[in-house]
Amino acid sequence: MTEQETIHVADVSEGIGGDATAEPGTPVELPVVDVLTGRSFITGKSGSGKSNTASVVIENLLDNGFPVMIVDTDGEYYGLKEEYEILHAGADEECDIVVSPEHAEKLATLALEQNVPIILDVSGYLEEETANELLLEVVKQLFAKEKRMKKPFLLVVEECHEYIPEGGGMDETGKMLIKVGKRGRKHGLGIVGISQRPADVKKDFITQCDWLCWHRLTWDNDTKVVGRILGSKYASAVEDLGDGEAFLMTDWDESIRRIQFHRKQTFDAGATPGLDDFERPELKSVSSDLVGELQSISDEKARHESELADLRQTLDERNQRIAQLERELADARDLSNMADQFAQALLGKAEAPYRSGAGPSAGSAENGDQSVLKSYDEAVAATREDGDSRDSDDDGSADGDANETDENANEDADPPIDDVDPVTRADVAESALRFDDAVELGTREAVIEELRDRIEALPELSRGMLRHYRREGVSDPVAAHIDAGGDGDSGHAYSRHRPIRRAGLIRHAGRGHYAYAVPDLIREAYADRLDEESVREIVRAVETAFVPPAERSYPPDAEPTEVDPARDPATDAEGDSATVDESPDAGLADVGGDAGDGSDDAGPTDADDRSGGSELSDAAQRLAERGRTGDQ
Numbered sequence: 001m002t003e004q005e006t007i008h009v010a011d012v013s014e015g016i017g018g019d020a021t022a023e024p025g026t027p028v029e030l031p032v033v034d035v036l037t038g039r040s041f042i043t044g045k046s047g048s049g050k051s052n053t054a055s056v057v058i059e060n061l062l063d064n065g066f067p068v069m070i071v072d073t074d075g076e077y078y079g080l081k082e083e084y085e086i087l088h089a090g091a092d093e094e095c096d097i098v099v100s101p102e103h104a105e106k107l108a109t110l111a112l113e114q115n116v117p118i119i120l121d122v123s124g125y126l127e128e129e130t131a132n133e134l135l136l137e138v139v140k141q142l143f144a145k146e147k148r149m150k151k152p153f154l155l156v157v158e159e160c161h162e163y164i165p166e167g168g169g170m171d172e173t174g175k176m177l178i179k180v181g182k183r184g185r186k187h188g189l190g191i192v193g194i195s196q197r198p199a200d201v202k203k204d205f206i207t208q209c210d211w212l213c214w215h216r217l218t219w220d221n222d223t224k225v226v227g228r229i230l231g232s233k234y235a236s237a238v239e240d241l242g243d244g245e246a247f248l249m250t251d252w253d254e255s256i257r258r259i260q261f262h263r264k265q266t267f268d269a270g271a272t273p274g275l276d277d278f279e280r281p282e283l284k285s286v287s288s289d290l291v292g293e294l295q296s297i298s299d300e301k302a303r304h305e306s307e308l309a310d311l312r313q314t315l316d317e318r319n320q321r322i323a324q325l326e327r328e329l330a331d332a333r334d335l336s337n338m339a340d341q342f343a344q345a346l347l348g349k350a351e352a353p354y355r356s357g358a359g360p361s362a363g364s365a366e367n368g369d370q371s372v373l374k375s376y377d378e379a380v381a382a383t384r385e386d387g388d389s390r391d392s393d394d395d396g397s398a399d400g401d402a403n404e405t406d407e408n409a410n411e412d413a414d415p416p417i418d419d420v421d422p423v424t425r426a427d428v429a430e431s432a433l434r435f436d437d438a439v440e441l442g443t444r445e446a447v448i449e450e451l452r453d454r455i456e457a458l459p460e461l462s463r464g465m466l467r468h469y470r471r472e473g474v475s476d477p478v479a480a481h482i483d484a485g486g487d488g489d490s491g492h493a494y495s496r497h498r499p500i501r502r503a504g505l506i507r508h509a510g511r512g513h514y515a516y517a518v519p520d521l522i523r524e525a526y527a528d529r530l531d532e533e534s535v536r537e538i539v540r541a542v543e544t545a546f547v548p549p550a551e552r553s554y555p556p557d558a559e560p561t562e563v564d565p566a567r568d569p570a571t572d573a574e575g576d577s578a579t580v581d582e583s584p585d586a587g588l589a590d591v592g593g594d595a596g597d598g599s600d601d602a603g604p605t606d607a608d609d610r611s612g613g614s615e616l617s618d619a620a621q622r623l624a625e626r627g628r629t630g631d632q
Helices: 032-037 050-063 078-082 101-113 128-149 172-183 220-229 232-240 288-356 363-384 396-409 425-438 444-456 460-472 477-483 490-502 518-525 532-543 569-579 584-590 606-611 618-625
Strands: 006-012 027-031 039-043 068-072 087-090 118-121 153-157 189-195 211-214 245-250 255-261 506-510 513-516
Touching: 006 032, 006 050, 027 032, 032 050, 032 153, 032 189, 039 050, 050 068, 050 078, 050 153, 050 189, 050 255, 068 128, 078 118, 087 101, 087 288, 101 118, 101 128, 101 288, 118 128, 128 153, 128 172, 128 189, 172 189, 220 232, 232 245, 288 490, 444 518, 444 532, 460 477, 460 490, 460 513, 477 490, 490 506, 518 532
Parallel strands: 039 189, 039 211, 068 118, 068 153, 087 118, 153 189
Antiparallel strands: 006 027, 006 255, 211 245, 245 255, 506 513
């Protein structure tokens, strides 16, 4: 960089506005510091010489080693590469490098720290938003770096009315250019705005300029601007200026001169095409190292875009898989609902004679039987299309042995119902999947609402059985059925037991027994992150759906008379005496137990519980001894 203080760009010409103290042809020189750090506006109609004026100023700065950045909106400054090693960056193939907003910081670094002159060609971008974003980011980087470096640097902006219009609608790019015009000088960042329509340029920018060049203008709106700024005599004289001639107004000497700018020395890529053949000169290329640094940014961006495309493809595949699993889950739920309907229809058919009250001869009983049989037949027809929907889980040799024992002990008993098999791994997995699908992890209201909905969807007798499991902790279906007001038939008990098990509210505890599972469901919903007091609070909130208010304040193992004041202990005593014999062994004999034989210490088998055999569980016997009436 030289120590040249002025640049010779024009000579004085004759006519209105000429410098009376200087003869025509006197050299006109511009101070370099004022040009580099100042604010300028060059205007004139198309063909009047405004772009030539900007090129002459730029050529003189480059000759003296001063770097500039040119925002080229029409792609007409690449001719400078005929004489100067200047980086041509943009979106066209003719550019040295294709750039995007990601290159902004590197471009500013090259311009300010490595003194590389740059043509920022925004004419090739198909999307105007991309070009605006690129310019915005570059100007931001220049402004930020200049606050630290304080280095004289000139930014030339063609067609500035597109960025800083007078009529409003200025975006962030225009606001940034106005900021440079107002505050850039103190940091060393100068700006030159070029436009063929001064009436369309924001006056806040024009009035901030230190030097202005007015080439030929003919439109009334434009000449009025000249009259307001220079005076009325210049408003008419500006229409008669020749090509390359202009009124130069400068603040440093407070003068207005009529001057003739020199002709640019490099290839005029912006000249109007004529009949002569167009011959593009040989242009200089920039260092491959500079292009390599910028190319690495482009390669990194391409790599990120490729990775992003791969991630999007993977996400689409997983979304499709999720949708497929959701459809399969919906189909599985439909099958489960059909199986439940079949079981309820089967139960209804089995209980039809009991509901009629008067036997098969009664007309009402016949109507009831017809209704039950109709629903039963519909359920059978619905499930037949999808195969046998009743549970057919194999429970190993233990259940087989138990069933064989039951058949030997009760040859005349009805065969066991198919839907009373113990819970399998598939049942547990289905319950967990339904719970995870319905409840968002860790949301207290969602957990309570989901469990309450499951409980409220249960038949009334099934809810009574759930209350039994809450009190007993671990029990069996027959005992729960009797406690809830049902009979001792295992087929009925297991049919009403199934909705509770399917809802996941109880879990298999081994040997035909089940455990109350609501607290465990809550712990699992929170991934075991809750303390026991919080678990108990949520359990109490859930249990309001099926536990009577009088029973909530008592521990689960409280006596019935404690939670039901209306129950008469004397009646219970009478019921006990009426239900069982005075001898405990006789009582067991009445309900099918092994009277007085202590050899069967293992208690009833699972098969006995499921098939309605001769022996009830210990819990069922305790409930029977509490005073069940004859019809129960």
